[in-house]
Amino acid sequence: MSLSYAWEKFHTAVLTLAGDGNIKERLSNAFIFSIDHIKASEDIPEDLREQFESLCDNLTxxxxxxxxxxxxxxxxxxxxxxxxxxxxxxVSFYDTICRRLALEDGYL
Structure with missing residues (x-):
């Protein structure tokens, strides 16, 4: 599992959401160029997979x-x-990943 890879992809997705373009373009690009590259079984902890898969299903x-x-x-x-x-x-899922990484690293 590589939660740091998921963090990287969600970080890029959040930056894309905050960038130029209309919300439809930003949302599409955030998913296509970042989130879609995440493999739930490898990059997302088991207890977060259902939430992640629901987010992906909602966009596809x-x-x-x-x-x-x-x-x-x-x-x-x-x-x-x-x-x-x-x-x-x-953004909320990105926050969840950040908090999880902080816990793993002993910051929270």
């Missing part, structure tokens, strides 16, 4: 049409409240 639940991917299909069809909630979920 709508089947794509044409050349779009599942993430683009999903974010294009959910409302602004759910887009914001999903961004908050990413």
């Amino acid at each position: 639940r709508i089947d794509p049409v044409g050349n779009e991917g599942k993430v683009q299909a999903t974010v294009s069809q959910i409302d602004s409240f759910e887009l914001s909630k999903t961004a908050e979920d990413i």
Whole structure:
């Protein structure tokens, strides 16, 4: 397991969420270029996997049409409240990882 790898990817995702572009673009990019590279069975502690998988499922639940991917299909069809909630979920999961790493390193 490499929680530090998950931290790195979520850190990048959070930075992407805070960057330029509309919320749909930022959310799509945060998932596609960062979170999607995490392997739950290798990088996420067992007690956090269900939460992680739920977050991933939430962003890939709508089947794509044409050349779009599942993430683009999903974010294009959910409302602004759910887009914001999903961004908050990413930041919250990043916080959980940070706290877990701090505990493991004896800082908390």
